[in-house]
Amino acid sequence: MGASGTRDFLPPDRIRADHFGLEGTRLPYAKFPRDPEGFERITPVVLPAISPFSIAPAELTNISLRLKVGIGEKVMIGGFIISGSEPKRVVVRALGPALLGAGISDALVNPVLELNDSAGNSLAHNNSWRDAQQDQLIATGLAPAHDSEAAIVQTLQPGAYTATVNGADDGTGVGLLELYDGDASADSRLANISSRGFVGSGSDVMIAGFIVSGSAGQARLIVRGLGPSLSDRGVAEPLFDPLLEVRDVNGTLITANDNWRETQETEIASTSLAPQTDLEATSMISAAPGAYTATLRGNDGAAGIGLLEIYKLD
Numbered sequence: 001m002g003a004s005g006t007r008d009f010l011p012p013d014r015i016r017a018d019h020f021g022l023e024g025t026r027l028p029y030a031k032f033p034r035d036p037e038g039f040e041r042i043t044p045v046v047l048p049a050i051s052p053f054s055i056a057p058a059e060l061t062n063i064s065l066r067l068k069v070g071i072g073e074k075v076m077i078g079g080f081i082i083s084g085s086e087p088k089r090v091v092v093r094a095l096g097p098a099l100l101g102a103g104i105s106d107a108l109v110n111p112v113l114e115l116n117d118s119a120g121n122s123l124a125h126n127n128s129w130r131d132a133q134q135d136q137l138i139a140t141g142l143a144p145a146h147d148s149e150a151a152i153v154q155t156l157q158p159g160a161y162t163a164t165v166n167g168a169d170d171g172t173g174v175g176l177l178e179l180y181d182g183d184a185s186a187d188s189r190l191a192n193i194s195s196r197g198f199v200g201s202g203s204d205v206m207i208a209g210f211i212v213s214g215s216a217g218q219a220r221l222i223v224r225g226l227g228p229s230l231s232d233r234g235v236a237e238p239l240f241d242p243l244l245e246v247r248d249v250n251g252t253l254i255t256a257n258d259n260w261r262e263t264q265e266t267e268i269a270s271t272s273l274a275p276q277t278d279l280e281a282t283s284m285i286s287a288a289p290g291a292y293t294a295t296l297r298g299n300d301g302a303a304g305i306g307l308l309e310i311y312k313l314d
């Protein structure tokens with residue numbers, strides 16, 4: 001039942017979806033989804049009500065992106081937008097060796113992480129998490145398990161940001177980029193998130209795990225899988241024919257789309273988010289609080305640079 005390539009999508013024990021840690025009086029960190037195919041190992045995740053007083057509508061919170069990190073245009077780039085009026089504290093992690101323990105044999109051995117603003121200015125750069133913000137990271141409960149892994153704690157003003165993961169010394173392998181909302185009570189939200197990088201076949205497809213948080217309501221989301229239009233952005237080897245799937249934490253298929261005009265054409269065209277080419281994939285979904293997995297791959301196992309985007313509509 002699981003999406004192709006999600007078989008080995010096993011995060012480390014301490015960040016699995018049913019594991020919540022309280023940070024003082026802050027709201028719990030929700031963790032990203034577990035392996036949709038690992039039925040013998042998982043129990044269905046029910047996100048707890050955050051507090052008796054919290055009736056906020058559903059929001060997009062944490063995300064994890066997994067893909068095969070290469071060099072040049074094959075590095076992993078996660079994009080996110082913080083909307084609202086207040087700064088938001090985020091924790092960003094770049095993991096690789098943690099995947100080795102989860103059965104990924106070609107994990108990225110030594111990830112390097114960089115955080116940039118929308119103008120491309122570097123806000124933070126980290127190779128080994130102990131080198132810069134060790135104490136802060138330990139205090140968040142999100143310190144990586146391996147010294148070669150990278151992490152950054154940063155308070156960000158509303159705006160658009162990117163986090164880039166590459167391998168030290170041009171190393172390549174499957175990497176995991178995670179973004180945690182460390183300040184869910186702030187008047188600011190993660191509005192859009194995206195993942196750009198190499199989309200291969202098998203276990204090298206692009207996978208995005210994301211959490212819809214909140215104790216009530218549903219989030220209206222648009223999920224897009226782009227490829228051909230990236231050539232307009234200077235990508236030399238775009239994914240020719242993207243195929244998109246979204247599953248819930250149990251591995252149940254929520255939606256699948258190959259070419260966006262085939263389903264929901266009218267609804268999608270009524271937004272500003274209709275893809276530029278017919279081969280690109282888009283789905284609109286209403287998502288109850290919970291953990292989800294979106295998978296981007298190429299039709300017929302083709303490979304190339306793809307962009308997976310998740311937008312939250314108001």
Ligand SMILES: [Ca+2]
Binds near residue numbers: 110128147148149150
């Ligand atoms: Ca490193």
Ligand SMILES: [Ca+2]
Binds near residue numbers: 281
């Ligand atoms: Ca397609």
